Amino acid sequence: MTAEDRRIYADSLRAENGIRGSVGWYRASFETARQLRAIGEAGMHAPVMAWGGEFGVPVTHEQMSYITQSAVGGIIPGAGHLLPEEKPAFLADRMQAFFRKTQTDQ
Secondary structure, three states: OOOOHHHHHHHHHOOOOEEEHHHHHHOOOOHHHHHHHHHHOOOOOOOOOEEOOOOOOHHHHHHHHHOOOEEEEEEEEOOOOHHHOOOHHHHHHHHHHHHHHHHOOO
């Protein structure tokens, strides 16, 4: 991330109600857990790619593995919360491979 990237994030957080989007997922965590449990119990049969950052939310792939056997992904070493900004080439390569595979599997 560049200094300009950081400035953009900081400006958005300094704005009125700017922090709400960043912490809203904490507020919704129990509802999200209920939704994921329901999806897991019903069974999900769609391709799922789930990556988490080593220093962010590393359990993302593990959580999706409870919902579907088709989950691919894992932990991105050295990444935090902002995966596309921190590891764009890594993520782009994995996304392209994932979408190519899902197209050929259908």
